[in-house]
Amino acid sequence: MSDILSKILGIILAFILLAFAPLTINMMTNDLTSKRESINEVTNFINVVTDTGRISDDQLKDFYTGCAVHSIPFDVKVKRYQKVINPDNMGGTSVSYILNDNIKKFDKGDIIQVNIKAIDSSGSQRVLWQFFRLSQTNFEFTLAGKVR
Amino acid sequence: MKRAFGVVCIICVIYLAALMIGFYKYELNEQNEIEQLLLSYAIDYSADGAMSEALSLTDVGVDYSDNNSIRIDPNTILDSFLDIFCINYDIGRSIEAKKYITQNFIPAVCVAGFDGYFIAKYQPTQNDVDVYYPSENELENSRWDLAFGPKMPYTYKYNGSYYALNMGMKFAYDSGGAKYEGLAPGLHNKQAGLIEINKTLTKEIANNINYANSTNTNWKNAFFLPLQLSSHSGLNSIQGPSLIILVQNVDLRTNKPISGFSISGTEVENARTIIGYVRNGIKYYCYADSAPNLAQDDILDFFTSIEDAAQAGYYCDLEYLK
Numbered sequence: 001m002s003d004i005l006s007k008i009l010g011i012i013l014a015f016i017l018l019a020f021a022p023l024t025i026n027m028m029t030n031d032l033t034s035k036r037e038s039i040n041e042v043t044n045f046i047n048v049v050t051d052t053g054r055i056s057d058d059q060l061k062d063f064y065t066g067c068a069v070h071s072i073p074f075d076v077k078v079k080r081y082q083k084v085i086n087p088d089n090m091g092g093t094s095v096s097y098i099l100n101d102n103i104k105k106f107d108k109g110d111i112i113q114v115n116i117k118a119i120d121s122s123g124s125q126r127v128l129w130q131f132f133r134l135s136q137t138n139f140e141f142t143l144a145g146k147v148r
Numbered sequence: 149m150k151r152a153f154g155v156v157c158i159i160c161v162i163y164l165a166a167l168m169i170g171f172y173k174y175e176l177n178e179q180n181e182i183e184q185l186l187l188s189y190a191i192d193y194s195a196d197g198a199m200s201e202a203l204s205l206t207d208v209g210v211d212y213s214d215n216n217s218i219r220i221d222p223n224t225i226l227d228s229f230l231d232i233f234c235i236n237y238d239i240g241r242s243i244e245a246k247k248y249i250t251q252n253f254i255p256a257v258c259v260a261g262f263d264g265y266f267i268a269k270y271q272p273t274q275n276d277v278d279v280y281y282p283s284e285n286e287l288e289n290s291r292w293d294l295a296f297g298p299k300m301p302y303t304y305k306y307n308g309s310y311y312a313l314n315m316g317m318k319f320a321y322d323s324g325g326a327k328y329e330g331l332a333p334g335l336h337n338k339q340a341g342l343i344e345i346n347k348t349l350t351k352e353i354a355n356n357i358n359y360a361n362s363t364n365t366n367w368k369n370a371f372f373l374p375l376q377l378s379s380h381s382g383l384n385s386i387q388g389p390s391l392i393i394l395v396q397n398v399d400l401r402t403n404k405p406i407s408g409f410s411i412s413g414t415e416v417e418n419a420r421t422i423i424g425y426v427r428n429g430i431k432y433y434c435y436a437d438s439a440p441n442l443a444q445d446d447i448l449d450f451f452t453s454i455e456d457a458a459q460a461g462y463y464c465d466l467e468y469l470k
Contacts, residue, residue: 006153013160021167032178039182043189050196052455081235097231097241109201113235136175141186144235146197146228
Protein backbone atom coordinates (compact mmCIF):
# COMPACT_ATOMS: atom_id res chain seq x y z
CA MET A 1 0.00 0.00 0.00
CA SER A 2 2.68 2.44 1.08
CA ASP A 3 4.63 1.41 -1.98
CA ILE A 4 1.89 2.78 -4.25
CA LEU A 5 1.68 6.00 -2.22
CA SER A 6 5.37 6.64 -2.44
CA LYS A 7 5.26 5.89 -6.16
CA ILE A 8 2.55 8.48 -6.68
CA LEU A 9 4.52 10.93 -4.58
CA GLY A 10 7.59 10.17 -6.61
CA ILE A 11 5.78 10.83 -9.88
CA ILE A 12 4.49 14.17 -8.60
CA LEU A 13 7.96 15.19 -7.48
CA ALA A 14 9.45 14.10 -10.78
CA PHE A 15 6.89 16.18 -12.63
CA ILE A 16 7.63 19.23 -10.54
CA LEU A 17 11.37 18.91 -10.94
CA LEU A 18 11.40 17.94 -14.62
CA ALA A 19 8.54 19.96 -16.07
CA PHE A 20 7.41 22.67 -13.73
CA ALA A 21 10.76 24.02 -12.55
CA PRO A 22 12.41 24.58 -15.96
CA LEU A 23 9.16 26.06 -17.26
CA THR A 24 8.93 28.59 -14.45
CA ILE A 25 12.60 29.48 -14.51
CA ASN A 26 12.38 30.07 -18.24
CA MET A 27 9.31 32.25 -17.83
CA MET A 28 10.89 34.26 -15.04
CA THR A 29 13.95 34.90 -17.19
CA ASN A 30 11.68 36.04 -20.01
CA ASP A 31 9.87 38.37 -17.64
CA LEU A 32 13.11 39.87 -16.43
CA THR A 33 14.21 40.46 -20.01
CA SER A 34 10.98 42.14 -20.94
CA LYS A 35 11.14 44.33 -17.83
CA ARG A 36 14.64 45.40 -18.74
CA GLU A 37 13.62 46.03 -22.33
CA SER A 38 10.67 48.15 -21.28
CA ILE A 39 12.93 50.24 -19.03
CA ASN A 40 15.30 50.73 -21.95
CA GLU A 41 12.43 51.76 -24.22
CA VAL A 42 11.28 54.34 -21.69
CA THR A 43 14.73 55.80 -21.04
CA ASN A 44 15.41 56.06 -24.78
CA PHE A 45 12.11 57.82 -25.28
CA ILE A 46 12.69 60.22 -22.40
CA ASN A 47 16.19 61.01 -23.66
CA VAL A 48 14.86 61.84 -27.11
CA VAL A 49 12.10 64.05 -25.73
CA THR A 50 14.32 65.88 -23.26
CA ASP A 51 16.78 66.63 -26.05
CA THR A 52 14.39 67.69 -28.78
CA GLY A 53 11.40 68.94 -26.81
CA ARG A 54 8.76 67.47 -29.09
CA ILE A 55 6.98 64.20 -29.78
CA SER A 56 5.74 63.44 -33.25
CA ASP A 57 2.88 61.03 -33.87
CA ASP A 58 5.26 58.51 -35.41
CA GLN A 59 7.56 58.63 -32.39
CA LEU A 60 4.66 58.08 -30.05
CA LYS A 61 3.38 55.19 -32.15
CA ASP A 62 6.85 53.66 -32.24
CA PHE A 63 7.14 53.97 -28.49
CA TYR A 64 3.76 52.35 -27.87
CA THR A 65 4.62 49.53 -30.25
CA GLY A 66 8.01 49.09 -28.61
CA CYS A 67 6.38 48.70 -25.24
CA ALA A 68 3.70 46.34 -26.53
CA VAL A 69 5.90 43.71 -28.14
CA HIS A 70 7.26 42.20 -24.93
CA SER A 71 5.86 39.14 -23.24
CA ILE A 72 3.97 41.25 -20.70
CA PRO A 73 1.33 43.61 -22.10
CA PHE A 74 1.95 47.14 -20.81
CA ASP A 75 -0.26 50.15 -20.46
CA VAL A 76 1.73 53.29 -21.22
CA LYS A 77 0.89 56.80 -20.06
CA VAL A 78 2.86 59.82 -21.21
CA LYS A 79 2.23 62.96 -19.23
CA ARG A 80 3.51 66.46 -19.61
CA TYR A 81 3.99 68.68 -16.59
CA GLN A 82 4.18 72.23 -17.78
CA LYS A 83 6.34 74.54 -15.77
CA VAL A 84 4.54 77.58 -14.43
CA ILE A 85 6.04 80.39 -12.39
CA ASN A 86 3.82 82.68 -10.38
CA PRO A 87 4.57 85.44 -7.91
CA ASP A 88 4.22 84.31 -4.33
CA ASN A 89 3.01 87.28 -2.34
CA MET A 90 6.27 87.67 -0.49
CA GLY A 91 8.32 89.31 -3.17
CA GLY A 92 9.60 86.14 -4.75
CA THR A 93 8.35 83.57 -7.21
CA SER A 94 7.10 80.05 -6.84
CA VAL A 95 7.53 77.29 -9.37
CA SER A 96 4.78 74.78 -9.93
CA TYR A 97 4.09 72.13 -12.50
CA ILE A 98 0.65 71.66 -14.01
CA LEU A 99 -0.56 68.74 -16.05
CA ASN A 100 -0.99 69.61 -19.70
CA ASP A 101 -2.76 67.41 -22.23
CA ASN A 102 -0.82 68.66 -25.20
CA ILE A 103 2.13 66.30 -25.41
CA LYS A 104 3.15 67.20 -28.95
CA LYS A 105 5.38 70.09 -28.05
CA PHE A 106 7.31 70.68 -24.84
CA ASP A 107 8.67 73.96 -23.61
CA LYS A 108 12.00 74.34 -21.91
CA GLY A 109 11.74 73.33 -18.27
CA ASP A 110 8.70 71.07 -18.73
CA ILE A 111 8.82 67.61 -17.24
CA ILE A 112 7.87 64.50 -19.19
CA GLN A 113 6.64 61.63 -17.08
CA VAL A 114 6.19 58.13 -18.46
CA ASN A 115 4.25 55.59 -16.46
CA ILE A 116 4.31 51.93 -17.41
CA LYS A 117 2.01 49.38 -15.91
CA ALA A 118 1.55 45.71 -16.71
CA ILE A 119 -2.15 45.21 -17.39
CA ASP A 120 -2.07 41.42 -17.46
CA SER A 121 -0.27 38.72 -15.54
CA SER A 122 2.91 37.38 -17.01
CA GLY A 123 3.53 33.69 -17.64
CA SER A 124 5.45 33.05 -14.45
CA GLN A 125 2.84 34.87 -12.39
CA ARG A 126 0.13 32.57 -13.76
CA VAL A 127 2.11 29.40 -13.25
CA LEU A 128 2.98 30.33 -9.68
CA TRP A 129 -0.64 31.18 -8.98
CA GLN A 130 -1.94 27.94 -10.47
CA PHE A 131 0.47 25.69 -8.61
CA PHE A 132 1.22 27.43 -5.35
CA ARG A 133 -1.40 30.21 -5.10
CA LEU A 134 1.43 32.71 -4.85
CA SER A 135 0.32 36.11 -6.12
CA GLN A 136 2.85 38.68 -7.22
CA THR A 137 2.10 42.33 -7.89
CA ASN A 138 2.06 43.50 -11.47
CA PHE A 139 5.14 45.28 -12.69
CA GLU A 140 4.87 49.05 -12.68
CA PHE A 141 7.27 51.95 -12.79
CA THR A 142 7.51 55.66 -13.53
CA LEU A 143 10.36 57.72 -14.89
CA ALA A 144 10.56 61.42 -15.61
CA GLY A 145 12.97 63.83 -17.20
CA LYS A 146 13.25 67.55 -17.65
CA VAL A 147 13.24 69.07 -21.12
CA ARG A 148 16.44 71.01 -21.70
CA MET B 149 13.87 -1.73 -2.89
CA LYS B 150 11.44 0.18 -0.76
CA ARG B 151 14.24 1.80 1.15
CA ALA B 152 16.03 2.79 -2.03
CA PHE B 153 12.88 4.43 -3.34
CA GLY B 154 12.47 6.30 -0.06
CA VAL B 155 15.99 7.67 -0.35
CA VAL B 156 15.25 8.86 -3.86
CA CYS B 157 12.08 10.55 -2.60
CA ILE B 158 13.98 12.33 0.20
CA ILE B 159 16.56 13.59 -2.27
CA CYS B 160 13.70 14.86 -4.42
CA VAL B 161 12.17 16.68 -1.47
CA ILE B 162 15.53 18.30 -0.66
CA TYR B 163 15.81 19.37 -4.29
CA LEU B 164 12.33 20.81 -4.13
CA ALA B 165 13.16 22.80 -1.01
CA ALA B 166 16.31 24.12 -2.69
CA LEU B 167 14.20 25.05 -5.68
CA MET B 168 11.77 27.04 -3.58
CA ILE B 169 14.57 28.90 -1.82
CA GLY B 170 16.12 29.53 -5.20
CA PHE B 171 12.86 31.02 -6.50
CA TYR B 172 12.58 33.24 -3.51
CA LYS B 173 16.15 34.49 -3.84
CA TYR B 174 15.78 35.02 -7.56
CA GLU B 175 12.62 37.02 -7.10
CA LEU B 176 14.24 39.18 -4.41
CA ASN B 177 17.35 39.81 -6.46
CA GLU B 178 15.36 40.57 -9.55
CA GLN B 179 13.24 43.15 -7.79
CA ASN B 180 16.27 44.69 -6.16
CA GLU B 181 18.11 44.91 -9.43
CA ILE B 182 15.22 46.54 -11.26
CA GLU B 183 14.63 49.04 -8.48
CA GLN B 184 18.33 49.86 -8.32
CA LEU B 185 18.30 50.51 -12.05
CA LEU B 186 15.22 52.70 -11.78
CA LEU B 187 16.69 54.62 -8.86
CA SER B 188 19.89 55.35 -10.73
CA TYR B 189 17.90 56.55 -13.73
CA ALA B 190 15.71 58.69 -11.47
CA ILE B 191 18.73 60.33 -9.83
CA ASP B 192 20.43 60.89 -13.16
CA TYR B 193 17.39 62.49 -14.74
CA SER B 194 16.78 64.64 -11.68
CA ALA B 195 20.38 65.79 -11.47
CA ASP B 196 20.51 66.57 -15.19
CA GLY B 197 17.26 68.51 -15.00
CA ALA B 198 18.40 70.40 -11.94
CA MET B 199 21.64 71.37 -13.57
CA SER B 200 19.94 72.62 -16.72
CA GLU B 201 17.45 74.49 -14.58
CA ALA B 202 20.23 76.22 -12.68
CA LEU B 203 21.87 77.29 -15.90
CA SER B 204 18.69 78.63 -17.42
CA LEU B 205 17.42 80.46 -14.35
CA THR B 206 20.38 82.44 -13.19
CA ASP B 207 22.71 84.82 -14.86
CA VAL B 208 25.31 82.24 -15.66
CA GLY B 209 28.02 84.77 -16.30
CA VAL B 210 29.63 82.99 -19.20
CA ASP B 211 32.40 84.84 -20.83
CA TYR B 212 33.43 83.84 -24.34
CA SER B 213 37.06 83.82 -23.33
CA ASP B 214 36.38 81.61 -20.31
CA ASN B 215 34.16 78.62 -20.99
CA ASN B 216 34.37 77.06 -17.56
CA SER B 217 33.29 79.91 -15.34
CA ILE B 218 29.62 79.48 -14.69
CA ARG B 219 27.84 80.85 -11.70
CA ILE B 220 25.34 78.49 -10.16
CA ASP B 221 22.79 78.86 -7.44
CA PRO B 222 22.81 75.79 -5.15
CA ASN B 223 19.33 76.22 -3.69
CA THR B 224 17.62 76.27 -7.06
CA ILE B 225 19.47 73.11 -7.94
CA LEU B 226 18.31 71.21 -4.86
CA ASP B 227 14.70 72.35 -5.19
CA SER B 228 14.60 71.45 -8.84
CA PHE B 229 16.22 68.09 -8.13
CA LEU B 230 13.54 67.29 -5.57
CA ASP B 231 10.74 68.29 -7.97
CA ILE B 232 11.92 65.91 -10.65
CA PHE B 233 12.75 63.17 -8.15
CA CYS B 234 9.20 63.34 -6.77
CA ILE B 235 7.72 63.10 -10.27
CA ASN B 236 10.03 60.15 -10.97
CA TYR B 237 8.58 58.29 -8.04
CA ASP B 238 5.09 59.64 -8.70
CA ILE B 239 4.69 61.21 -5.29
CA GLY B 240 3.24 64.63 -4.58
CA ARG B 241 5.55 67.60 -4.67
CA SER B 242 4.47 69.00 -1.34
CA ILE B 243 6.87 70.58 1.13
CA GLU B 244 6.38 67.61 3.43
CA ALA B 245 7.25 65.08 0.75
CA LYS B 246 10.38 67.01 -0.18
CA LYS B 247 11.35 67.28 3.45
CA TYR B 248 10.88 63.54 3.87
CA ILE B 249 13.24 62.92 0.98
CA THR B 250 15.91 65.34 2.15
CA GLN B 251 15.76 64.11 5.73
CA ASN B 252 15.84 60.42 5.01
CA PHE B 253 17.53 59.81 1.71
CA ILE B 254 20.05 62.52 0.91
CA PRO B 255 23.17 62.63 3.09
CA ALA B 256 25.22 64.86 0.83
CA VAL B 257 24.79 67.24 -2.05
CA CYS B 258 27.73 68.98 -3.53
CA VAL B 259 27.64 71.68 -6.16
CA ALA B 260 31.06 72.12 -7.64
CA GLY B 261 31.51 75.47 -9.32
CA PHE B 262 34.38 77.00 -11.18
CA ASP B 263 36.36 78.33 -8.23
CA GLY B 264 34.68 76.77 -5.23
CA TYR B 265 32.05 74.35 -4.05
CA PHE B 266 28.89 74.37 -1.99
CA ILE B 267 28.11 71.46 0.23
CA ALA B 268 24.73 70.78 1.78
CA LYS B 269 24.44 68.96 5.04
CA TYR B 270 21.67 68.21 7.41
CA GLN B 271 21.97 70.88 10.08
CA PRO B 272 19.87 73.02 12.40
CA THR B 273 18.57 76.01 10.50
CA GLN B 274 16.42 77.71 13.10
CA ASN B 275 16.06 77.69 16.87
CA ASP B 276 12.56 77.53 18.30
CA VAL B 277 12.98 78.32 21.91
CA ASP B 278 10.13 76.78 23.83
CA VAL B 279 9.13 79.32 26.44
CA TYR B 280 7.19 76.89 28.62
CA TYR B 281 9.36 73.82 28.50
CA PRO B 282 12.87 74.96 27.76
CA SER B 283 15.06 72.06 26.86
CA GLU B 284 18.50 71.57 28.27
CA ASN B 285 19.82 70.76 24.86
CA GLU B 286 19.45 73.65 22.49
CA LEU B 287 19.59 71.41 19.44
CA GLU B 288 16.47 69.55 20.44
CA ASN B 289 14.38 72.64 20.01
CA SER B 290 15.63 73.60 16.63
CA ARG B 291 14.42 72.93 13.13
CA TRP B 292 16.66 70.80 11.01
CA ASP B 293 16.99 70.97 7.29
CA LEU B 294 19.31 70.09 4.46
CA ALA B 295 20.95 73.43 3.89
CA PHE B 296 23.85 74.70 1.87
CA GLY B 297 26.77 76.29 3.62
CA PRO B 298 28.99 79.07 2.37
CA LYS B 299 31.02 78.66 -0.78
CA MET B 300 34.31 76.94 -0.02
CA PRO B 301 37.47 77.27 -2.06
CA TYR B 302 39.41 74.34 -3.50
CA THR B 303 42.31 74.59 -1.13
CA TYR B 304 45.65 73.10 -1.94
CA LYS B 305 48.66 73.07 0.36
CA TYR B 306 52.21 73.26 -0.88
CA ASN B 307 55.31 74.02 1.19
CA GLY B 308 53.26 75.24 4.12
CA SER B 309 51.25 77.82 2.20
CA TYR B 310 47.69 77.42 0.95
CA TYR B 311 46.38 78.12 -2.50
CA ALA B 312 42.83 78.38 -3.79
CA LEU B 313 42.58 76.56 -7.09
CA ASN B 314 40.00 76.81 -9.84
CA MET B 315 39.04 74.55 -12.70
CA GLY B 316 40.56 76.71 -15.40
CA MET B 317 44.06 76.45 -13.83
CA LYS B 318 45.06 79.75 -15.41
CA PHE B 319 45.56 81.42 -12.05
CA ALA B 320 45.31 80.73 -8.32
CA TYR B 321 44.99 82.75 -5.17
CA ASP B 322 47.27 82.30 -2.21
CA SER B 323 46.12 82.54 1.41
CA GLY B 324 46.88 86.25 1.54
CA GLY B 325 44.49 86.90 -1.34
CA ALA B 326 47.17 87.73 -3.86
CA LYS B 327 46.67 86.46 -7.37
CA TYR B 328 49.16 83.94 -8.60
CA GLU B 329 49.36 83.72 -12.38
CA GLY B 330 49.75 80.31 -13.99
CA LEU B 331 49.61 76.94 -12.27
CA ALA B 332 50.00 76.93 -8.51
CA PRO B 333 53.49 75.85 -7.38
CA GLY B 334 53.94 72.10 -7.08
CA LEU B 335 51.45 71.31 -9.84
CA HIS B 336 53.12 70.29 -13.04
CA ASN B 337 50.08 70.19 -15.27
CA LYS B 338 46.37 70.92 -15.38
CA GLN B 339 45.46 67.32 -14.68
CA ALA B 340 47.34 67.38 -11.38
CA GLY B 341 45.33 70.41 -10.35
CA LEU B 342 42.08 68.69 -11.24
CA ILE B 343 43.16 65.70 -9.15
CA GLU B 344 43.65 68.04 -6.19
CA ILE B 345 40.14 69.44 -6.72
CA ASN B 346 38.71 65.94 -6.92
CA LYS B 347 40.52 64.95 -3.74
CA THR B 348 39.10 67.92 -1.88
CA LEU B 349 35.58 67.11 -3.04
CA THR B 350 35.88 63.41 -2.27
CA LYS B 351 37.14 64.05 1.23
CA GLU B 352 34.48 66.62 1.93
CA ILE B 353 31.69 64.35 0.71
CA ALA B 354 33.02 61.40 2.72
CA ASN B 355 33.14 63.60 5.83
CA ASN B 356 29.62 64.72 5.21
CA ILE B 357 28.29 61.19 4.86
CA ASN B 358 29.97 60.27 8.11
CA TYR B 359 28.39 63.28 9.78
CA ALA B 360 24.95 62.47 8.38
CA ASN B 361 25.17 58.96 9.77
CA SER B 362 26.61 59.89 13.16
CA THR B 363 23.39 58.93 14.93
CA ASN B 364 22.92 55.78 12.88
CA THR B 365 23.84 52.83 15.10
CA ASN B 366 24.16 50.47 12.15
CA TRP B 367 26.68 52.73 10.47
CA LYS B 368 29.95 51.02 9.62
CA ASN B 369 31.82 54.10 8.42
CA ALA B 370 31.66 52.84 4.90
CA PHE B 371 29.84 54.14 1.90
CA PHE B 372 30.48 53.09 -1.62
CA LEU B 373 32.09 56.03 -3.35
CA PRO B 374 32.09 55.37 -7.05
CA LEU B 375 35.20 55.19 -9.11
CA GLN B 376 34.54 58.43 -10.94
CA LEU B 377 35.15 60.40 -7.78
CA SER B 378 38.36 58.86 -6.62
CA SER B 379 41.62 60.16 -7.93
CA HIS B 380 43.41 56.80 -7.84
CA SER B 381 41.56 55.45 -10.82
CA GLY B 382 43.16 58.06 -13.01
CA LEU B 383 39.74 59.05 -14.21
CA ASN B 384 38.61 62.49 -13.22
CA SER B 385 35.15 63.28 -14.32
CA ILE B 386 34.85 66.56 -12.45
CA GLN B 387 36.36 68.92 -14.95
CA GLY B 388 33.69 71.56 -15.07
CA PRO B 389 30.80 72.77 -12.98
CA SER B 390 28.98 69.72 -11.67
CA LEU B 391 26.32 68.55 -9.30
CA ILE B 392 27.22 65.55 -7.17
CA ILE B 393 24.41 63.94 -5.29
CA LEU B 394 24.19 60.88 -3.09
CA VAL B 395 20.96 59.15 -2.32
CA GLN B 396 20.96 56.43 0.28
CA ASN B 397 18.49 54.12 2.03
CA VAL B 398 15.62 54.69 -0.38
CA ASP B 399 12.78 52.40 0.68
CA LEU B 400 9.96 53.94 -1.34
CA ARG B 401 9.26 50.78 -3.31
CA THR B 402 11.47 48.06 -1.86
CA ASN B 403 11.65 46.23 1.44
CA LYS B 404 15.39 46.57 1.57
CA PRO B 405 16.79 50.13 1.37
CA ILE B 406 18.85 50.83 -1.74
CA SER B 407 21.38 53.56 -2.46
CA GLY B 408 22.38 55.46 -5.54
CA PHE B 409 24.76 58.09 -6.74
CA SER B 410 24.98 60.55 -9.57
CA ILE B 411 27.37 63.06 -10.96
CA SER B 412 25.78 65.47 -13.32
CA GLY B 413 28.04 67.82 -15.09
CA THR B 414 27.81 70.51 -17.64
CA GLU B 415 30.32 71.49 -20.12
CA VAL B 416 30.06 74.57 -22.22
CA GLU B 417 30.86 73.75 -25.77
CA ASN B 418 31.28 75.92 -28.76
CA ALA B 419 28.19 75.10 -30.77
CA ARG B 420 28.37 74.93 -34.53
CA THR B 421 25.64 77.08 -35.91
CA ILE B 422 23.41 75.67 -38.62
CA ILE B 423 22.35 77.94 -41.41
CA GLY B 424 19.39 77.49 -43.69
CA TYR B 425 19.67 78.76 -47.25
CA VAL B 426 18.31 78.35 -50.74
CA ARG B 427 20.53 76.77 -53.36
CA ASN B 428 19.21 75.91 -56.81
CA GLY B 429 15.74 76.71 -55.59
CA ILE B 430 15.78 74.12 -52.79
CA LYS B 431 15.92 74.90 -49.09
CA TYR B 432 19.06 73.34 -47.58
CA TYR B 433 20.87 73.47 -44.28
CA CYS B 434 24.50 72.95 -43.35
CA TYR B 435 27.04 74.06 -40.76
CA ALA B 436 27.93 77.71 -41.01
CA ASP B 437 31.68 77.12 -41.09
CA SER B 438 31.50 74.72 -44.02
CA ALA B 439 28.89 76.57 -46.01
CA PRO B 440 29.35 77.42 -49.67
CA ASN B 441 29.95 81.01 -50.64
CA LEU B 442 26.51 82.46 -50.53
CA ALA B 443 25.10 85.84 -51.25
CA GLN B 444 23.82 87.57 -48.13
CA ASP B 445 20.24 87.31 -49.34
CA ASP B 446 20.33 83.54 -49.73
CA ILE B 447 20.81 82.84 -46.04
CA LEU B 448 17.36 82.61 -44.58
CA ASP B 449 17.65 81.28 -41.07
CA PHE B 450 19.94 80.21 -38.22
CA PHE B 451 19.46 77.13 -36.08
CA THR B 452 21.24 75.53 -33.15
CA SER B 453 20.54 71.92 -34.12
CA ILE B 454 19.90 70.01 -37.32
CA GLU B 455 16.59 68.76 -35.90
CA ASP B 456 15.32 72.30 -35.70
CA ALA B 457 16.45 72.96 -39.25
CA ALA B 458 14.66 69.86 -40.54
CA GLN B 459 11.58 70.84 -38.58
CA ALA B 460 11.55 74.18 -40.34
CA GLY B 461 11.53 72.43 -43.72
CA TYR B 462 15.18 72.50 -44.70
CA TYR B 463 16.92 69.50 -46.28
CA CYS B 464 20.46 68.49 -45.47
CA ASP B 465 22.96 69.66 -48.01
CA LEU B 466 25.14 66.61 -48.46
CA GLU B 467 27.70 68.47 -50.51
CA TYR B 468 28.59 70.83 -47.71
CA LEU B 469 27.45 69.13 -44.51
CA LYS B 470 30.71 67.97 -43.03
